[in-house]
Amino acid sequence: MYTLWQDIKFAFRTLGHNPGFTAVAVLTLSLGIGANATVFTLANAVLYKNLPFANSDRILYISSINRTNGDEDGISYPDYLDYRAQSKNFDGIVAFSGLNADVSDTFGNAQRYRGNRLTANTFGVIGQAPFVGRDFISDDERIGAAPVAIISYGLWENRYAKSPAAIGQTIRINELPTVIVGVMPRGFMFPSEGDVWIPLIPTDDYQKRESRDTTLAGRLAPGANISSARAEMETIVGRLAAAYPASNKDWDVRVQNFNDYANGGPIRVVFLAMLGAVGFVLLIACANVANLLLGRAVGRSREISIRSALGASRWRVIRQLLVESVILSIGGGVLGWLAAIWGIRTFDAAVIPNGKPAFIQFTVDYRVILYVAAVTLGTGILFGLAPALRLSRLDINAALKDGGHGSSIMRGKFLSALLVVTEMALAVVLLAGAGLMIRSFLKMYNAPVGVQADNVLTMRMLLRDTKYPTPAEQITFFQRLQERIAALPGVEVAAITTNMPAGGSIRWPYELEGKPPVDERKRPETDAIVISPGYFDVVKVRPLFGRTFTEADGVSGFPVVIVNKSFAEMFWSNQDPLGKRLRLVTTPVGAKNGTPASPQAWLTVVGEIPDIIQNDLGKGQRDPIIYLPYRQQPMRGMNVVARTRVPPATLGDAFRREVKFLDADLPVFNLRTMEDFLAQRNWPWRVFGTMFGIFAAIALLLASVGLYAVIAHSVSQRTQEIGIRMALGASGLRVLRLIFMQGMRQLVAGLVFGLVAAFGVTRILSTLLVGISPTDPVTFASVAFILTLAGVLGCMIPARRAIRVDPVIALRHE
Numbered sequence: 001m002y003t004l005w006q007d008i009k010f011a012f013r014t015l016g017h018n019p020g021f022t023a024v025a026v027l028t029l030s031l032g033i034g035a036n037a038t039v040f041t042l043a044n045a046v047l048y049k050n051l052p053f054a055n056s057d058r059i060l061y062i063s064s065i066n067r068t069n070g071d072e073d074g075i076s077y078p079d080y081l082d083y084r085a086q087s088k089n090f091d092g093i094v095a096f097s098g099l100n101a102d103v104s105d106t107f108g109n110a111q112r113y114r115g116n117r118l119t120a121n122t123f124g125v126i127g128q129a130p131f132v133g134r135d136f137i138s139d140d141e142r143i144g145a146a147p148v149a150i151i152s153y154g155l156w157e158n159r160y161a162k163s164p165a166a167i168g169q170t171i172r173i174n175e176l177p178t179v180i181v182g183v184m185p186r187g188f189m190f191p192s193e194g195d196v197w198i199p200l201i202p203t204d205d206y207q208k209r210e211s212r213d214t215t216l217a218g219r220l221a222p223g224a225n226i227s228s229a230r231a232e233m234e235t236i237v238g239r240l241a242a243a244y245p246a247s248n249k250d251w252d253v254r255v256q257n258f259n260d261y262a263n264g265g266p267i268r269v270v271f272l273a274m275l276g277a278v279g280f281v282l283l284i285a286c287a288n289v290a291n292l293l294l295g296r297a298v299g300r301s302r303e304i305s306i307r308s309a310l311g312a313s314r315w316r317v318i319r320q321l322l323v324e325s326v327i328l329s330i331g332g333g334v335l336g337w338l339a340a341i342w343g344i345r346t347f348d349a350a351v352i353p354n355g356k357p358a359f360i361q362f363t364v365d366y367r368v369i370l371y372v373a374a375v376t377l378g379t380g381i382l383f384g385l386a387p388a389l390r391l392s393r394l395d396i397n398a399a400l401k402d403g404g405h406g407s408s409i410m411r412g413k414f415l416s417a418l419l420v421v422t423e424m425a426l427a428v429v430l431l432a433g434a435g436l437m438i439r440s441f442l443k444m445y446n447a448p449v450g451v452q453a454d455n456v457l458t459m460r461m462l463l464r465d466t467k468y469p470t471p472a473e474q475i476t477f478f479q480r481l482q483e484r485i486a487a488l489p490g491v492e493v494a495a496i497t498t499n500m501p502a503g504g505s506i507r508w509p510y511e512l513e514g515k516p517p518v519d520e521r522k523r524p525e526t527d528a529i530v531i532s533p534g535y536f537d538v539v540k541v542r543p544l545f546g547r548t549f550t551e552a553d554g555v556s557g558f559p560v561v562i563v564n565k566s567f568a569e570m571f572w573s574n575q576d577p578l579g580k581r582l583r584l585v586t587t588p589v590g591a592k593n594g595t596p597a598s599p600q601a602w603l604t605v606v607g608e609i610p611d612i613i614q615n616d617l618g619k620g621q622r623d624p625i626i627y628l629p630y631r632q633q634p635m636r637g638m639n640v641v642a643r644t645r646v647p648p649a650t651l652g653d654a655f656r657r658e659v660k661f662l663d664a665d666l667p668v669f670n671l672r673t674m675e676d677f678l679a680q681r682n683w684p685w686r687v688f689g690t691m692f693g694i695f696a697a698i699a700l701l702l703a704s705v706g707l708y709a710v711i712a713h714s715v716s717q718r719t720q721e722i723g724i725r726m727a728l729g730a731s732g733l734r735v736l737r738l739i740f741m742q743g744m745r746q747l748v749a750g751l752v753f754g755l756v757a758a759f760g761v762t763r764i765l766s767t768l769l770v771g772i773s774p775t776d777p778v779t780f781a782s783v784a785f786i787l788t789l790a791g792v793l794g795c796m797i798p799a800r801r802a803i804r805v806d807p808v809i810a811l812r813h814e
Contacts, residue, residue, distance in 0.1 A: 083216060094216065101113045133182030148198070230255040443771040451539035451540060747791035763775075
C-alpha cells in the first residue's frame with residue numbers, strides 16, 4: 001500500500017509538470033466518459049429500472065403469442081382462471097385490460113384519463129395498498145355490483161385538491177355513476193401508467209375463451225425465477241390446447257419482465273444503438289490518449305531506463321504508468337459526470353413536452369454509479385496499458401545512450417499508426433449511423449404532407465354508444481357541433497374527419513365495378529377517411545377533377561366517394577375517374593365502432609384530389625385513399641378541424657365550451673394545432689437524431705485531432721531527417737508529399753475498414769430508419785468525404801510546418 005501511495009504522489013507530480021498534456025488528455029476522456037454516463041443514465045431509466053415500488057422486479061407479465069403469424073395478443077378470462085389455479089411458480093396472478101376513462105363531475109370539464117380494468121386481487125398480489133380509502137374486494141367484481149373506482153394521487157391532487165371528501169364521491173366514468181373508494185400512493189403505476197382503476201367484471205364477452213381481452217401479471221413465488229415460470233406457463237398452455245383445441249391450439253405464451261413488456265421493440269433498439277455509439281466515442285477517446293502517451297514516451301524513455309537500471313522491476317514500471325493513466329481517467333470521469341448531469345437535464349427537458357411517461361425518471365441509482373466507476377477505471381487501464389507495456393520493454397543501454405530518440409521508440413510507430421487507423425474506422429461506423437439517423441429525421445421533417453397546416457385547430461371526441469346508439473344521433477351531434485364551431489368569432493371554416501393528415505386511416509375491403517369477383521378472404525383493402533363537407537377547405541386542398549362533398553351527399557341521391565390521385569392512377573390510369581364505381585363490402589378493419597357499409601351499395605366517384613400523406617409521413621408514401629361523406633358513413637370517433645383567422649391556440653377554451661354546451665359528460669382530447677400535431681410525430685427523430693449527431697461530431701473531432709497529433713509528432717521526430725533531405729536538394733513539395741502521404745495511408749486504411757464494418761453494423765438501425773436504406777450510398781459517400789476532408793486538414797497543418805524547417809537548424813536538432 002505504501003509503494004502504491006508513492007506511485008500516486010509521483011503520478012500527480014509528473015502530471016502537474018506537464019499541464020498541457022494533462023489538460024488535453026483529461027478533456028478528451030471527459031468527452032467519452034461524459035457521453036457514456038449520459039446515455040447509460042437514460043438507458044437505465046428506460047430499459048433496466050422496474051416499476052416504482054418495492055420488489056417490482058418479481059412481477060412478470062404474461063400474454064399470448066399466435067403461432068401462425070407471431071402476433072402478440074391477450075389472454076381470455078377463462079384461461080386466466082386456469083393459469084391462476086394451476087400455477088405454482090407465482091404467489092398470485094392478476095388480469096387486467098386497458099381503459100379509456102372519460103371522467104365527468106361537478107369539479108371541472110369532462111376529461112379523458114388512461115386507466116385499467118383489473119381483477120380485485122391485483123393490488124394485494126403486488127403488495128400495494130391505497131394511500132387513502134380502501135382496496136377492491138371480491139364483491140366489487142361480481143356482475144351487477146355497484147361501480148367503484150380507485151384513482152391516482154395525481155388525479156386526486158389536480159382535480160379534487162386532495163380533498164378527503166373525494167373518497168365516497170360519486171362521479172361519472174364513461175357516463176356510468178361510480179364511487180371513488182380509494183387513492184393510490186404518489187407516483188404509483190401498475191400495470192402501466194394511468195390514473196383510474198376499476199374492477200374487471202367478467203361479463204358475457206369475457207367468458208368466451210376466444211376473447212383474448214386481458215393481459216396477466218403475477219408475483220414470483222420464493223425460489224422461482226423467470227425461467228421456471230416460463231416453463232410452467234408453457235406446460236399449462238399445452239394442457240389448455242389439448243382441452244380446448246377450438247380456441248387454444250394455435251396459441252403459445254410469453255412471460256416477460258416489465259421492461260421487456262413496456263419498453264421493447266424500437267425504443268430498445270434506439271437506446272442500445274446509442275450505447276453502442278457512445279462506446280465508439282469512448283474507444284476513439286482512448287485511442288487518442290494512448291497516442292498522446294506513446295508520443296510522451298519519447299521524453300520519458302530515459303527516465304524509465306534510469307528507474308529500471310536502479311532496480312525497478314518491469315511490474316513496478318507498468319504499475320506506475322497505469323496509476324498515471326487511471327488518475328487521468330478519474331479526472332476525465334469527474335468532468336464527464338458534470339457534463340452528463342447537464343446532458344441528462346437537457347434530454348429530460350426535450351422529451352417531457354412530448355409525452356414522456358411519468359414513471360421514467362432519469363435519476364442515478366447503483367447501476368449508474370457502478371457503470372460510471374467501471375468505465376472510468378476500465379478506460380484508464382485500456383488507454384494506459386499499451387504505452388505502459390511499450391515503455392516497460394525499453395532497451396536500457398540503447399535508451400541511455402541515445403536519450404530516447406533511437407530505435408526503441410521508433411518501434412512504437414506501428415502501434416501509433418494502428419491506433420489512428422482504429423480511430424478512423426470507428427469514426428466511420430459512428431458517422432455512418434449518425435448520418436442515417438439524421439437523414440431519416442430530415443426525410444421525416446421535410447416530407448410534404450399535402451395540406452396547409454397553419455392556422456388549423458383540432459380536437460377529438462368519442463361518442464359513447466350508450467348515449468348515441470344510432471347513426472342518426474351521431475350525425476345530429478356532430479352536425480350541431482360543427483355548426484357551433486363554425487359560428488365562433490375567428491373561425492373561417494370547420495369540418496370533421498376520422499383521421500388527421502399524417503394521422504393514419506381506416507382499412508376497408510372493397511371491390512371495383514367491372515373487375516372479376518375475388519374470394520372473400522382475399523379481397524383487397526384500401527385506406528379510407530370519413531369527412532364532412534368543408535374538410536378540403538380547411539386543409540386548403542382543391543380537387544384535380546370533379547367536386548368535393550356537399551351537404552346533400554349521404555342524405556339523398558346515390559352514394560358517392562372521392563378518390564386521391566394515387567387511387568385513380570392505380571386503377572384508372574389514363575382514364576377519367578369520374579363516374580367510376582366501387583363498393584365497400586364489410587365493416588372496416590379495426591373500426592369496431594363504425595357503422596358497416598351496405599355490401600350492395602355501389603359508390604360513384606365524384607371527385608379526384610391531390611395526394612395527402614396519411615400513413616407514413618417519413619417515407620412520403622402515397623397510398624391509394626378514398627374519402628367518404630360523414631352522413632353516408634357515420635362514425636362515433638371523430639376529429640373537429642377548423643381553419644381560423646386568429647392564432648388557433650387562442651380558441652381552445654371556446655371549443656371546449658361548445659362541446660360542454662352540447663354534452664357536459666363528453667371529454668375533449670388532443671386539442672392542439674395541426675402544426676403541433678405534425679411536430680409531435682417528428683419529435684423522436686428530432687431528439688435522437690440530434691443526439692447521434694452530437695456523438696458523431698465528437699467522434700469526428702477526436703479522430704481528426706488524433707490524426708493531426710500523430711502526424712505533428714512524426715514531423716517533430718523527423719525534423720533532422722527533413723533537414724537532411726532539404727539540404728540535399730529535396731523540394732518543399734516533395735517534403736510536403738512525404739508527410740502528407742504518411743497521414744493519407746492511415747486515413748485510407750481507416751476508411752476502408754470502417755466502411756466495411758459500417759455496412760454490417762448499420763443494418764441494426766433498419767427498424768428505426770424512415771425512408772432511408774441502412775446502406776444508403778449518399779450517407780456513406782458523405783461520411784467518406786467528411787472524414788477525408790478532416791484528414792486532409794489534419795495532415796496539411798504539420799506538413800506545411802515541415803516545409804518551413806530551416807535545414808541548418810534541423811541538422812542541429814536533437
